[in-house]
Amino acid sequence: MTKSKKFTAAVAASAVASAMVAPAAFAGTTFSDIDGSFAKDAIVKLADAGIINGVGNGQFNPTGLIERQDFAIILAKALKLDTTSAPASATFSDIPKDHYAFAAVEAAVKAGLIKGNGDGSFGAGANLSRQDMAVFFGRALNVVAGSDVVAGKASKLSFSDNASIADYAKDAVGAAFELGYISGDNGAFNPNGNATREQVASLATRWMAAAATVGNASVTGATVVDNNTLTLSFSKEVAEVKAADVKVAVKATNAVVNVQSVTLAADKKSATVKVDNLASGTTFSVSFGGKTVDVTTATPSSLAVSSVSVLNGKQIAVKFSKEVEAVTATTAANYTLVDSAGGAVPFAAPVLQDDGVTVILNLTNATLKTMSTPVAVTVKGVLDAADATVKAPLYSTTVTISDTTAATVVSVSSKTNSVAADKLTVTFSEPVNTPIFKIDGVVKAGVANADFTAYTISNLSLDAAASHTLQVLNLSDFSTNNTPLVTQTFNVTKDVAAPTASVAAKNDHQFLVTFSKAVDATTVAGTMNIVVKDELLGAVNSTVTADSSDTTGTKFIVSITDAGLYTNKDSRTFTLLLNNNIADTLGNKLTAMTTQVALNKDVTAPTITGATFKTNATTGGVLAIVLSLSEGAAANPALSTAGIKVIDQNGVDKTAGFFAPTSPVTAGSTKVTLNLAAEKTDLYNNYSFFIPAGLIADNSQALNKTAAYTANVNFGTTPTSTFTVAQSGYTPVSTNKFVFDFKRAVKGGAVAGSATDLNNYTINGSALPAGTSITLDIAMNVATITLPANSIAKTDSNAIFTISNVQDSSGNVVSPFSGFVAVADNVSPVMSAAALNADGTVSLTFSEALNANNASDFVVSVNGSNLSAGYTVQKIVAGADAGKFLVTVQVAHSTGVDATAGTADDFAFIDANGDATFNAGDIKVAVGATTGALMNADLTSALISSVKVSTVAAPAATDASGNALTGGTTVTAK
Structure with missing residues (x-):
């Protein structure tokens, strides 16, 4: 099955269900001629869903025949196929572009449901046979299931006319019979009989039920919880979902986002998905079960701290709402950690993560697993990466550092381009403390990265053709959570693919070389491994440097250093020779190549497009004015600011001493920073900066200059102190x-x-x-x-x-x-409920645990009589009812009128006043010769009409904090 058909499968599975049962614009449709039809309910359901129409005049014509092209329309509607993207030319000679069924037939062809007659025709106008109807529904079933569930089902056929069924249809008819959406008539199938309208309606609804049993669950929707969390909903219950089953990718580039974990909800029809950071303001495609849905993260309107979380006993993560400026985000002074005693919690230099929004604070001292450390976290002075004038507002919160989860091995990576790998990298779920590594039974030393989350083991010789065993002994995180031994098998990844390269013009004197994979920079930059020749293949002086904006290790800039490239012409064609000394990080060498690239004289002057300002993240003072350019500037180690005029909001000339005499400009930068002579903390409201013509040159051989420009900069209103x-x-x-x-x-x-x-x-x-x-x-x-x-x-x-x-x-x-x-707890506990147990005792529930169980704290009332004695109160110390009190009422015994024990007039009673004699207020609870053996009263007895328990005015029982039980409270058990 092709990939495009699998996508259609996912659409089909959910589309049919919704189309068949969901309320539609046609809800309430009635036909005058279907009351006697066996398919009446199915006809109404499909008509309500807009899938089947009547024939006019309020009639459906249930016994009328269906033509092939009309059945294609029903299929397209039922499966919600895309009928808006029909091809430019028709697939079938008898269904031209102007045919009323053209869009539906072509959509069914694209979905793999229709193949035609084999002679270039579809069979338009021909009635649909019963066996062809089964074939079409069988193909739809395969699409829904995502695999061929029809093949081989001919063995299930048991119709008396099996021999009359065409070979191409036998599997489809067999599958339909097995799944119950085709049953035949009087033991026969009648394959060449024409399908009627009511048969199609009936079979379609039964097919839907069958499709639900074979169709794979798929994603039907996704929502963003935060930039690391998605919630997915599924078309049906899912038994299990693994991280590898879900794909998340940037829709525009298909760049894959790592899925960390998937947690199914209790109903198994939705799940929480944890992923690496999702960039703000970006649309992502989420795929599962053959279906893909889109979800877009919000674009934050302003920079702020969005969360502070404890990752483990040694790391705290600070997450911002959008990308932050690297210098201020990694300035330790912009973060304050204070413990509950007011002492500073030390940490190493903050580390900005690749997502640009998360900063990790690695604590100097980890919190041990037996402890928890409350910490107040304050964040200030971090600037917006896109606008240095925007600073995140001061943020303060508290977190509790604790870690009782042991570290795990996340990945084991070893690569080579030969028969053996010489090193191995082991990555852990959190920082780990000097584990012992054994590779294939031999102890090896590992070197930790900066935050101890990964260790590299070198000087190995790992056979690329064999499986290997990694053992990590004494795997302990910094909170002392320890796993004595972790064993994991791994294989060496063999990469023998040579890098390839492409070359493009960057500007009028530079080329951008992009490799297909990361390369060893020492084989590229600063070498003669890339040579430039002119049109006559004469040598051209040039330099090669790594692209400073690239983080992938694949981009390099070749700069021609010869002057006068365009003295006689406005366009030049150069030949670049890349030799086979250039290699990737494993040593795979580039195949030597030659390519020609044209450069054109740059005659377009750069323009200043705007101005902002740079501040001191700690003090808030202004440090510089930053001009934005339409293209990269030429390098200038000492750009003069002498010609710039500065006017404040009152029209006062502030030029003198405002700027430093000169400021450096980096080649290719589109931001030019004009440093102030000194930090200014008193700049507010609007200032105008008059930039003279020719101040900045572009990074071209012509050194085109900027025109005069007036920059208006608002430094903000005077802040509240x-x-x-x-x-x-x-x-x-x-x-x-x-x-x-x-x-x-x-x-x-x-x-x-x-x-x-x-x-x-x-x-x-x-x-x-x-x-x-x-x-x-x-x-x-x-x-x-x-x-x-x-x-x-x-x-x-x-x-x-x-x-x-x-x-x-x-x-x-x-x-x-x-x-x-x-x-400290100063709330008095309360007796909140009483429950009558099956054994005739009473359980008392309290708002919190009590320390003692004094019977004198309680008054037990039975049938309206307060018991002065004859009951016990015990605290339950184990089991599901631990913490509750158990009230047991004892019974007294009477030998009755004959004063002889063991006779029929013996009885047991609750002695309310405790005088051991049955008198007014006492409650008889059992009668007969056997009552003498009774010890406890059965308060469930029909002889007992009410049971209540009250606390005395001043109980002695207290909670763990010494708060006395609330007095004067009454609860009813019966």
Whole structure:
């Protein structure tokens, strides 16, 4: 089956189901002549779906015959085939382009459903035979299934007229019979009989049910949860989905995105897919089960931190909403990690990932597996990669570092172009601490990469034709999660393919050489392995350098250094010779090649297209003005800024001393940075920069110059001043009472920005509880916060505490703060329910676990009488009911009127007042000679009308924090 047909298969599987059962514009269709038809329900269903039409005048003509081209139209509608992309010329001589069935027939041909009569005709106008109808439906079944499920099914035939069925149709008829969508009449199939309209309708609905049993599940939709997570929905339940079963690729380029994991939902009709980063504002194709759907990630309107997450005990990931500028993103000063004691959490230099939006912070000290470390994370000063004037707003959050998951081997890679490989790279799921490697039973040393997530083992001789065994002993991450032994077999990947190259003009004096695979740069750049010749094959002086913008190791720039290329002509044709010393990273050598490339004189002047500014990520001060160019600039180590005039928003000339005298320009750059004489922290509102003509030359031999340009730059409005606070400002005073020192006078009372406003604080994500008291000291520097009784449900020594919107006495606003405070459970537990058990006991449920089970804390009432004795209360310590209390009521015994034990008038009773005598208020629970053996009352007895349990006014039982059980609570068991 071809790839295009497999795509159609996926469409078919879901399209038929939806077409057959989904409400359509034709819902409610009725025909006057189908009441007596055996296929009435099927006809209505297909008509409602818009698949079958009547013949006019409100009639369907159920016993009328179907012609082949009309059946093709039904197939196209039922399967929702693409009828909008018909070919330029007709496939069949009798279905020309102007035929009413042309689009449907051609769509069915493309889907592999129709093949014609073999003589170039389709058979238009001919009635559809029953065996041909079976053949068409059989082909559709194959398309839905994604494989040939019809072949060999002739063996299932058991009709009396099997011999009359054409050989080409026997498999299809056999499959239809086996799957139950064709049954025949009186034991015969009648293959050459003409199919009627009602037969087609009936068979189509039965075929749909059969198709659902053989069709593969496929993806029907995808949604973006975040840039690493997709949710997929499937056409039917899926037993299992592996990462390898799902393909995610950039739609425009088909570049594949790695699928990390797939987790099926409980209903098995949807799944969560974890992938490597999905670029923002990009459409991706997601494929599964032969079907592909598109999904587009959002384009963030502004730069911000989107999440901070703990990867493991040694790594924290900071993810931004869009790509960030590399220098500020990897500046350690732009990240602050503070533990709950206010101490700094040290980390190595931040590492920006290839996705451009994720920064990994590798902690100096990992959190051990037996511990958890709350950390307050602050991010500031990171700039937008696309616009250096945009800075991510200050972001603060708290995370808890913990790691109880052992590292795993993610991949084992060894490559060679010969009979043996000399090195091996092992990649792990997280940083690992000096594991021991054995290759084919021999201990080998590994060298870690910068973050200890991969180790390279060298000086090997791994047979490329054999399978090898890797053993990792003492595989331990930095949190001390340990796996004693991991064993994995691997094979050496043999790559003997030589690189190929293509050469194109880059500008009027440079060529771009692109190789098919990464090459050894030492065999290309700075060598004579690429030579340039002129039209007469005379030597041309040139240099070869790696393309600085390339990260694949495949692109190099050849620059002609001879002057006067265009003295006598405007176009030149050069010959480039690439010799066979150029090799890929494994040593596979390029086949020597010669190619000719034309270069044309550049007569187009560059233009300045805009201007922005560069800031200091830490202070926010302006460092430079950045001009954007329409093409790459010529190198200039000292571009003079003397002719640039600067006017501020008030028309004041600010030129003097504004710019540094000169600024360097990098060859080929489309951004020219004009450095200021000194950082300026007081630039606001609009400034105009008058750029003189000829300031910048393009990177051509002609050195075309820019025209005069006026750049208007808005540095933003005067910002609201802010101030910061630190974890060190927190000091606990007593249980649920603490102070926070703002280190300056702040506002208090009923004013905006008040430090006594409860709405400016949260604990563990919730507003401070009603009744919280906040007071300021006499200097208005220190806030004392007292939480009310019955407000904290759980003790937390590192509760997340945030402060925002508080203003100091000058109106400066506090930068959002996230830190930690200690809070203690001060909510009294409550008896919340009573349940009558099958054995006649009662189970009591509480809002939280209690430490003791004092019977005196409870009053048991049976049939309205409070028991003063004769019951026990025990805490259940194991099993599903652990933590509940079990109430058991004992019985007393009476020998009855005859005062003789073991006689018929004996009875058992609940002794409500505890006097061992049956009297008023006591409850008789059993009668008969056997009652003397009873120990406990069966409270399920019909003699018991009600059972209630109450807590006394002041119970002694407490929770783990010492909060007493709430008194005066009553629950009903019966």
